[in-house]
Amino acid sequence: MDVVGLARLQFAVTGSLHFLFVVLTLGLAPLVAIMHTRYAIGGNPLHERMTRFWGQIYVINYALGIVTGLVMEFQFGLSWSGLSRYAGDVFGAPLALETLLAFFLESTFLGLWIFGWHRLPRGLHVACIWVVTLTAYASALFIMVANSFLQHPAGAAEEGGRLVLRDFGSLFTNPSLVFALPHVVGAGLWAGGFVMMGAAAYHLFRRTPEREFFTRSLRLGVLTSLAGSLLTVGFGYAQFGPVASVQPGKFDGAVPGTALGLMIMIGQLVQFAVTFVLAPLLIRDLLARWRWLHPLLMAMTPLPFLAAIAGWLAREAGRQPWLVYGKLSVADALTPGLTRADITASFVGFAGVLGLLALVDYVLIARAVRRGPGQVALGAADLPVAAEPAPAHSL
Amino acid sequence: MDIFWFLTFAVLLAGYFALEGFDIGLGVLLPVLGRSPAARDRLVGAMAPFVLANEVWLVALAGVLSGAFPASQPLSRVYPLVVALLLAWIVRDAGLWFRRRADGAAWRLFWDGALCAGSAGLALAWGAILVAVARGLRPLDAPGVVAGAAGGVALLALFAWHGRTFAAWRLREGPRAGGRALLLSACAAAAPAVLVTAAAGAHLLDGAAPDPALTVLSVMVVPFAPILVGAQVWVWRTFSRGALPTFF
Numbered sequence: 001m002d003v004v005g006l007a008r009l010q011f012a013v014t015g016s017l018h019f020l021f022v023v024l025t026l027g028l029a030p031l032v033a034i035m036h037t038r039y040a041i042g043g044n045p046l047h048e049r050m051t052r053f054w055g056q057i058y059v060i061n062y063a064l065g066i067v068t069g070l071v072m073e074f075q076f077g078l079s080w081s082g083l084s085r086y087a088g089d090v091f092g093a094p095l096a097l098e099t100l101l102a103f104f105l106e107s108t109f110l111g112l113w114i115f116g117w118h119r120l121p122r123g124l125h126v127a128c129i130w131v132v133t134l135t136a137y138a139s140a141l142f143i144m145v146a147n148s149f150l151q152h153p154a155g156a157a158e159e160g161g162r163l164v165l166r167d168f169g170s171l172f173t174n175p176s177l178v179f180a181l182p183h184v185v186g187a188g189l190w191a192g193g194f195v196m197m198g199a200a201a202y203h204l205f206r207r208t209p210e211r212e213f214f215t216r217s218l219r220l221g222v223l224t225s226l227a228g229s230l231l232t233v234g235f236g237y238a239q240f241g242p243v244a245s246v247q248p249g250k251f252d253g254a255v256p257g258t259a260l261g262l263m264i265m266i267g268q269l270v271q272f273a274v275t276f277v278l279a280p281l282l283i284r285d286l287l288a289r290w291r292w293l294h295p296l297l298m299a300m301t302p303l304p305f306l307a308a309i310a311g312w313l314a315r316e317a318g319r320q321p322w323l324v325y326g327k328l329s330v331a332d333a334l335t336p337g338l339t340r341a342d343i344t345a346s347f348v349g350f351a352g353v354l355g356l357l358a359l360v361d362y363v364l365i366a367r368a369v370r371r372g373p374g375q376v377a378l379g380a381a382d383l384p385v386a387a388e389p390a391p392a393h394s395l
Numbered sequence: 396m397d398i399f400w401f402l403t404f405a406v407l408l409a410g411y412f413a414l415e416g417f418d419i420g421l422g423v424l425l426p427v428l429g430r431s432p433a434a435r436d437r438l439v440g441a442m443a444p445f446v447l448a449n450e451v452w453l454v455a456l457a458g459v460l461s462g463a464f465p466a467s468q469p470l471s472r473v474y475p476l477v478v479a480l481l482l483a484w485i486v487r488d489a490g491l492w493f494r495r496r497a498d499g500a501a502w503r504l505f506w507d508g509a510l511c512a513g514s515a516g517l518a519l520a521w522g523a524i525l526v527a528v529a530r531g532l533r534p535l536d537a538p539g540v541v542a543g544a545a546g547g548v549a550l551l552a553l554f555a556w557h558g559r560t561f562a563a564w565r566l567r568e569g570p571r572a573g574g575r576a577l578l579l580s581a582c583a584a585a586a587p588a589v590l591v592t593a594a595a596g597a598h599l600l601d602g603a604a605p606d607p608a609l610t611v612l613s614v615m616v617v618p619f620a621p622i623l624v625g626a627q628v629w630v631w632r633t634f635s636r637g638a639l640p641t642f643f
Contacts, residue, residue: 059642063492067485073457074481077470088465089604093612096462100616100623103458104451108626111447112633115640119633168611335471346478353482357489364496377495382638383440385566 003340004331007079010347012316014075016309017354018068021361023308025065026140026185027192028058029133031224033126040126049213049373054196055129056368056378059114064354064361066107071350073099079343080323082333087163087324090156091149094171098142106135117379140184148177151315152246153324163327175242179235180315186231187311189224191304196221197278198301199369205294210372215288222278222287225304229271236267236311247318247325256318263310270303396610397603400463404599405592407459409585411452412521416584417577418442418449420558422487422514423551425507428562432500435507439491440639441565446491448630450484462612467602469595472532476524476543483516491643518554522547525591550587557584565635 001009032055039047076083076095084092112120113128120128148171149156155170156163171177200218203210243250251260278297281287319325323333368376421428421442429435460467470477490510494503526546530539557580563569564577592599603609634640 060492060496063488067488070454070484071481073454074470074477076461077457077468078474078477079471081468081471084461084465084468088461089608092462092465092604093608093615096458096612097615099451099455099458101619104455104623105619105626107451107454108448108623108630111444112626112630114447114642115444116633117640119637119640164605165608165611335474338471338474342474342478345475349478349482353485357485360489360493364493367497377642380641383437383641384638385636387434387437387566387568 003338003343004334006340006343006347007334007338008330010079010343010350011075012313013347013351014068014071014354015316016312017358018065018072019308019312020305020358021061021065021068022140023188023191023305024061024195025058025136026188027190027224027228028054028061028195029129029136030189031192031196031220032058033129033133036126036129040122046213046216049376050217052376052379053213053368053373054217056376057195057199057365059110059378060361060365060368062110064358067357068354069103071354078346079335079338080333081335083323083328085162086328086333087149087153087156090153090163090165090171091146091324093165093168094142094146094149098139098146102135102139102142106132106139109135114378118382137185140188141181144177144181144184145171145174147315148174148180150322150324151176151243151319153327158327163324175246179239179242182231183235183239183311186228186233186235187304187308189228190232191228191308193221193223193225193228194301194304197225198298200288201294201297202369203372204288205291205298208372210374211288213373215285218288219282219285222274222282225274226279228304229267229274233267233271236264250318251314253317253320256314259310259313259317263307263314266303266307266310270300270307273300396606396613397463397600399613400459400603400609401596401600404456404459404463405589407452407456408588408592411449411456412588413581413585414445414449414452416554416557416581417561418446418558419487419514419517420554420556420584421562422490422510422558423518423555424558424562425511425514428559429507432503436641437566437639438562439494439510439643440641441562443491443643444634444640445630446643448627450488463604463609464599464602465604467599469528469532469599473524473527476520476527480517480520480524483513483520485513487513487517489513495641495643515551518551519544519547522550525550525587528595529591553584553587556580 032051035047035054036051038044039051073095109128109131113125113132116125116128148154152174153163154174154176155165155167157166158164196217198221200214200221203214204218208214251257278287281290281293287293321329321331323330421438425435425438429438460469486509490506490508490513494506494510523543523546526543527533527535527539530542533539535543560576560580563572564574604612
């Protein structure tokens with residue numbers, strides 16, 4: 001594989017890994033915020049346990065979202081300096097806004113939320129998780145703005161061999177963005193709902209003592225997936241018109257065509273199952289009681305993640321050979337002088353380290369699910385600041 | 396307008412070194428100051444609530460670089476060093492997030508090792524990057540490698556001292572428990588980065604985006620600046636005193 005191919009592969013692998021964790025973050029953040037709000041208002045201990053249990057799953061997942069995101073952020077400057085040189089005056093703005101207005105606040109307030117148990121007043125503590133949720137969605141907005149600009153460079157004009165910003169508002173009304181953003185948000189809710197459903201099915205199947213906890217979680221998970229699937233599939237189909245108008249023939253190639261087909265197949269089948277089987281079975285908690293269905297629910301959990309990766313492959317592979325559609329090719333955007341040794345070493349390093357950490361993270365999430373709400377570290381008691389006194393000698 | 400964004404860049408970089416410097420330093424000193432698992436838990440508990448709020452300064456810096464100085468292109472010219480920096484950062488963060496997520500002494504020891512090794516890698520990579528920038532981002536030669544290694548070791552020592560004053564202040568231990576020592580070590584930790592940025596200022600400004608793009612960026616960001624600052628202040632007010640959180 002040549003240097004361009006390796007740099008593309010590095011971006012595709014790290015980007016896919018990143019999105020596996022981002023999609024769950026987007027789905028779980030609002031659910032945890034709602035649980036925490038209900039606890040703050042009603043004081044029901046069950047809501048506190050739900051907040052801490054699902055909050056811990058959310059936080060373990062978030063760890064990999066951060067470290068994979070770091071690599072994404074710096075990769076533009078490392079491997080694709082031609083993009084900044086040609087389109088940085090426009091493309092750089094949403095990236096800068098994502099870091100300053102979204103991620104900066106998201107991470108700071110997440111720290112306050114994680115470590116603020118027993119310390120912050122209840123109302124302010126709940127406000128922290130809402131700011132985290134809001135800024136996570138602001139991140140999604142800015143990143144989708146940046147990506148949509150690559151699909152369709154609206155709001156910019158070429159001057160002296162580089163793109164200059166003509167109309168900032170056009171970045172946000174880009175036809176590649178307006179239906180894609182709710183499509184991605186829906187996919188996040190779907191993934192979050194399915195993780196909740198799968199984990200609840202595990203505990204109900206194992207007949208652990210947490211029956212009420214997981215019957216409620218199962219209901220919340222299925223209803224969230226239902227809402228998510230409606231958004232995802234609806235806005236997915238709605239995209240075909242605008243996409244065809246700015247990127248004709250986008251899905252004609254073998255890779256984007258196959259990825260699109262896989263995503264639609266999963267989306268259709270699973271939406272059908274959620275809408276006509278799982279959601280109706282919530283009546284009188286039949287779904288929680290029909291134990292024979294639970295292994296199937298567990299097996300279905302990864303499907304929204306698979307569909308999400310297929311969706312990104314279709315969107316990005318369909319842009320080839322352009323980095324900025326119709327303006328700048330991927331090959332021309334490559335950092336000049338990037339050597340094969342450099343890109344090979346960084347690809348092996350990033351893919352190896354992040355791949356291993358992703359596996360460890362999923363094992364830890366599975367472990368946290370298995371241990372259940374009885375053993376949650378999030379919100380556990382603090383440590384006294386004074387060192388443990390040495391055992392006193394008796395006189 | 397480009398001067399405003401250059402100052403923003405400098406403030407973010409100085410803030411990153413002053414704040415994340417003590418996390419990195421404490422990570423490096425973990426096996427020295429924390430001989431027992433319980434002692435290491437205390438040290439990690441001291442820095443844990445600050446790490447998330449500290450490391451975002453560098454992410455914001457990368458955002459400013461791509462939004463306000465898109466044509467400056469410093470990253471690709473020190474490609475291997477930036478890759479090393481990112482890998483060290485990932486390993487350090489994994490150590491923090493994972494060390495308490497499973498039971499067993501071996502698990503904890505392994506991720507404490509990752510935390511320490513990642514922190515050391517961060518300090519060494521930063522030192523080498525600062526030296527490379529100070530030398531004008533020339534292609535690497537033999538004296539460059541020696542100077543980079545020396546810079547890395549020097550920054551490692553500086554961060555270790557900063558980490559030590561932070562631990563003394565937060566855990567209220569030893570003669571240097573006062574806030575003044577911490578302020579001094581924070582300024583010292585930020586100084587090399589500020590000096591190098593000032594020296595490389597002309598190159599950075601050459602790569603600035605045109606004024607209309609910078610104006611858009613300012614109009615979007617400046618109204619939120621009080622919230623960004625307020626969130627940071629709130630972290631310090633909340634976690635400077637009292638018991639140590641146990642999640643990391």
